[in-house]
Amino acid sequence: MELGPDPHSFANFKHAKTTQIDLVLNCDFEAKEFHGHVDITVDLLQDTDVVLLDISGLKIQECSEADSGKKLDYSTATQAYCGSCLEVKLPPNACTKGSQAKVRVKYNTTAQSSGIQWLSPSQTKGGDQPFCFTQCQAIQTRTVLPCQDTPSVKAPFSFTITVPSDLTAVCSGLRQGEPTPNGDGTHTFVYHQPMPVMAYLIAAAVGKLAKASLGPRSDLYAEPEILEAARWEYDGITETFIVEAEKVCGTEYKWKTYDIVMLPSSFAYGGMENPNATFLSSALLAGDKSLTTTLAHEITHSWCGNMVTNAFWKDFWLNEGFTRYVERRILGAMFGPAYRGLQMTYGYFDLIKNCNFLAHRPYLLKLQPEIVGVDPDESFSRIPYEKGSLFLHYLEGIVGGEQPMTTWLRTYFTDFAEQSVTTDDFRDHFTAHFTKAGVDMSGVAWDHWLHGVGLPDYDIYAHIDNSMTVRCKEIAHTWLHDDGNGANASDIDGMKAHQVMVILDTIINENTHFSGDKLDRMDSTYHFSETKNCEIGFRWFLLCLKNNHRSCFEGVKAYLSRNGRGVYVKPLYVELYRVDPEYAREVYGGLSDFYMDVVAEPIKKTLEL
Incomplete structure (x- = not known):
């Protein structure tokens, strides 16, 4: 089976594109699996009789029409580094351009579902209840549910999840009321995500979680043993970061709520920008608020990455480079240009360390690397973060400073809202905007920054306030x-x-x-x-x-x-x-x-x- 338009996915999204996902799962700690079904609504953009979905480590039980229950034929084909293709035959009356189909896939996860981490009670702070959470970026959603697992596809979703009655489920959406008791030792939570998002932003954390308020639109979920420490770390600063991000990005926060879930320190990342439920590692609780900059980063993803998304993984810098740039603009606005300079110096040193660490894989030292045939997780590094944000700082200098960049960011986030874009889209938009504003763009070293290997030819210290370093x-x-x-x-x-x-x-x-x-x-x-x-x-x-x-x-x-x-x-x-x-x-x-x-x-x- 050949891969689709995205070289890391089988999805035929240029023919049949997901427009709604409705997920109904049971969380079984004894079996260490999720089981249930997912309903996937697809709009046909071209004539086709199949929808192609990504799966990995899943056991497919049956496929059917969601509304009628009529069985649908399906088959699977394997491709080594990015899992398998689930090919589902569409109903005969839903095979022509302009049609819509709603497919139900009944399945369960397995021990090979690497996007889920199951923790025993002894691995938690409390020691008396288990914990599990998902982490789906970059291409791990296919290990949690069948889907078109590509950032080129964005869709709203609902998540109905049944968990043991003494545990709480927090998902990446807006909670719909209180959980419903089922009379069998379980209760069911329902979350809706009305904004179209990539599949990798579908997330859940289940455990013994207590809740505290952090601000007018933010709650904190954490194990009771660390709730107060986490509340102290993030109280007040969460709302401040959101407000400052709105100023730098030039548009309002559109996701209604911003909640935080503290995960065990085994979490593979510092944070994950799941909408309405940012996951943060409890390792960030330094006790002195010194690592709250990670929260500023995750909040910024509400614009860079979640609202406007890289279409392909080679364009990942559009997600992380933009986020790092805006994050440091926020910190500079709050604490002064010297603090922004400190953050940029720290980031530049991270870039140097990563260039040294990845010297044996020089193709990963490009801002826009060619990673066809490479698992995006294997290419993960600080390069797209730090080289990408440095590129935007370089462009800031060319166009006249912070205010012109904020004016452009406003148009960028407005024009591409809820879309997935490529580096070419960014370049064309940026060039058109500033050419119209009278800026000479002929000297921009596009090729050097996007395709050059390693450190860029840019004297960072000549362009920042160095007084704190x-x-x-x-x-x-x-x-x-x-x-x-x-x-x-x-x-x-x-x-x-x-x-x-x-x-x-x-x-x-x-x-x-x-x-x-x-x-x-x-x-x-x-x-x-x-x-x-x-x-x-x-x-x-x-x-x-x-x-x-x-x-x-x-x-x-x-x-x-x-x-x-x-x-x-x-x-x-x-x-x-x-x-x-x-x-x-x-x-x-x-x-x-x-x-x-x-x-x-x-x-x-x-x-x-």
Whole structure:
């Protein structure tokens, strides 16, 4: 079976396109599966007698007409890296252009459904109830439900989910009243998502969740044991971020509510922008609000990614690069240009680390990489985030600053609202807008930014306020060139967490050897190994491993046991394996059930398991 217009999907969406999804599932913790059915409404854009859906790790039981119950013929065909194709024959009266069909697929998930993570009670904070959640980006929705699993297709959905009576289900939509008791130890929640969204934004979290208010349109869901800590971290700032995002994007927030669900720290990402229910890792609860910038990022996705979406995964930078750019505009508006400069410096250092980490795969160092035949999850990195946002900052300078960019963003989000776009669409829109405004666009280095490998030819420091990073680089210089002489704990008193990250990144990116004695002195001075900030901890342990410092092994093991975020753990396993392959395999062997598949699979490849 050939793939469709999207090289990561079988969907024939140019012939039969999904316009509504209605999902009805039971959450079975004993069997560790979802079972039920999905009704998929498709509009025929061309004559065709089949609708092609993506599936992976699903057991299909039957296909039928949703309204009449009449059985429909179906077949499956497998293609290695992106699952299987479910081909469903359409009813004879719904095969011509302009027709509409509603297909029901009865199915259940399996142990191979990698978009679902099942946690035992012992893996939760409370220890007395299980927990499960989905994570479907990039192409994991097909492991949760049959669908046209491509960002080129957007549709409203409903999600009816039945769970044990003592658990709560939170889904990525607007909750429809209170759950309905079923009299059998279960109750049923109903959520509606009226906005057309990509399949990967269909999400659910089920567990022992308590609720607290965060603002006029925001609630927080978390395990009771961390509810107060999470409420303190995000109370008030959530609404402030939304309001500031509206100003930078030039349009109002259209999703009505903005709720947050705190997930266990095994979550593979810092956050996931599921509409009306952003998922955040509990590893972000640093206790000092230092990592709330991740929330600003996820809120920004309400415009960049959720409202206007990359049509294909090679255009992923349109999602993450835009979001990172707007996020830092928000932070700059709230805390000043120096803070925006700090954030951009931190991001640029992340870009350097990723370019070094991915040097053996240079095609991934392009802003618009060719990833046909490559699982998008395997190509995930900071490149689309940081190189993409840097590109937009470069363009900001060409067109005259922040205000012209906000004016353009308003038209961009309005003209392409609820659509999926390509890089060419962006380029044409941007060029037309500013040409009409009288800006000379002939000098824009489009090819260099979009198709160049690695770091762009752009002096970031000449275009930002560096005042919050000067002292950071001085401290790093003390350790790099003066053996730490004169350093003391007060060096970092009063510093923002991101300033400390810049210190460590400056040292890491120099690739200068540090002795074990120097690392021990540095830790005794600043106590980095004891930090509760997962970003600082990652950088500290990465520095130690890069310098073959075996004394950090126990600290690394503890860090890897409480953080499942891929951008942290994958580089640490790479370095740990380089230093001591046997120990790296031993550590992973004891933690393999902790990680989501999207993280575990690349780690296993690194460890040659």
